[in-house]
Structure formats: structure tokens, C-alpha cells
Amino acid sequence: MRALIQRVRSASVSVDEQGVGRIEQGLLAYIGLGHDDNLQTAKRLIDKILTYRVFENNDDPAKYGKLDNNVQQIGGGLLLVSQFTLMAKTDKGRRPDFGDAMAPEAAQALFAQLIEYAKTQYPIIATGQFGANMQVESINDGPLNFLLEVQ
Template identity: 35%
Template sequence: MILRAVVQRVSRARVTVGGEVVGQIGPGYVVLLGVSREDDEAAADYLAEKVAGLRVFEDEEGKMNRSIQEAGGAVLAVSQFTLYGDVRRGRRPGFDRAARPEQAEPLYRRFVERLRALGLHVETGRFQTHMEVELVNDGPVTILIDSEKTF
């Protein structure tokens, strides 16, 4: 189980599909989520809990010491199979380790629902659709997380 996430602290973000805004947040996180063939529900739950508990918002002393819940932020979760792009050989990425859509979508949905169950407001992109993701990275703060604890 090696679910991957790129978590970016943002001041605002939105996802559009065909010119229509399908998800939008103010301060919070954009989470780009990659699902591998080996992932399961436990990995999705672990990653959601890790994201919810990250302390990367500044406290009164300017230290990154507050969670997204304490900061009153929201999450924009976007499925991104390209996080499993393998470029170790050649120039064109291979995606053999990425989960097939029929496996990835339920785990992506579980990740989103787990974040909501933890009390977060979550907006989403549209699964298996070409999206335009706009964001203003705040800091910048970008954190890599995976369920194998590689990062």
C-alpha cells in the first residue's frame, strides 16, 4: 500500500472542467492524490488522517504549529494518477504502478469521505476528466506523503 499525496498549503484554489468551476476553496490544502495498484482502504484512511493532522499553519508566534482544522481551512482533493509516472528509463513516463480507474476511484472517494468524517470541508475535482487546477501556494509549503512513510 503506497498511496501518494502532494499536499500544498494554499491561500485559494479551484478546479475547472470545460470552463466550469467544479471545486473551489479559500485557505487550506490542495491535495493531489495518486493511487497505486497495491493500495487499499487502510492506506486511504491513513493518508486522510495524516493530512488532517499535519501542522503546517502558522500559530501566533509564526511557527508552523496549527492543523488545517485549527486554522479553519478546507481541502481541494484532486485525483492524479501521474504521481505514479516512472521516468527511470526513457523520456516518456510509464504508469504501470498506477491503479486502474475502477480501483482508484473508490479509494479516492474513501480518502475524501474520511477527510469529511474528520470534520473537514472538502471540495473535489472530477475523476478521470481533464481538469485545470489553479492555486496560490502559500509559503510556499509543499509536503510529500505516502502510506509507506517513505517521505
């Protein structure tokens, strides 16, 4: 399972020009699900995202400017967006190979479980719409982007 997380000042997702998810300062997380992923993998990924320190500590003069705080510590939002293309193999040829991505039906069920778990761990969760053609808008902060992987 992979997540591309972006530190944002704000982010939103729309489908057919209708807003489906929005956060202010926090993390935009694109989630890619692979064949071997399961609920335990999803829980590990959410736990890692929620505790990954990508926000500066401006309260402690000794740590000023260091990436010392996580999204929970700053009270930021977490916007979760399914993104099967994160599982693409790109090392050969000129076309991505999506063979490592989980089948859509299984991925939809697992992504729903991932969202439910995230909501039990943190109250400021927003989501995109699985399988939809989404328009994602974000104001990146930094920019800071990290690719997280768990197995």
C-alpha cells in the first residue's frame, strides 16, 4: 500500500462540479492499494500518516522550523483520495503497467474500511469519491511531498 502525502494549506475534491471533500491546513493523501493489501495494512498506513511529522515546530525555540509535528498535533485535516495509479510500474516502456493495483471491487471495499478506521482515529477526515473522475484542488505548503509505503 502506498500513500503520496502532500502538506497543504487547503485542499478539496469535486465530482461533476459538486464538492465532496474539503480540508483547510493539513495533509492531502493519495492512496494506492495493491493485491496483497488488507485491513491491517490499511491501519498501519493510516497510523503512519497521522503520526508522520511534516509540520514545523514553531512553539519551541530550540526546535524552531524543524519538522517536528504531525497533522494531529496541529489540528489539521486529512483528505483521503483513492489513486490506483500510485501502484503503476513505470520502469519499462512508455506506458504505465497497473497490474499491481488491486481489482476495483476489492479496492473499493478496502478503501471504505480504511476511511472508517481513519475516522475512529482522528476526527478531521474528508474523502474523495472512489472510482469517480475527481477534480482535486490544493494549495501545497512548501511544497512538501512524501511517498509512504507499508506492507
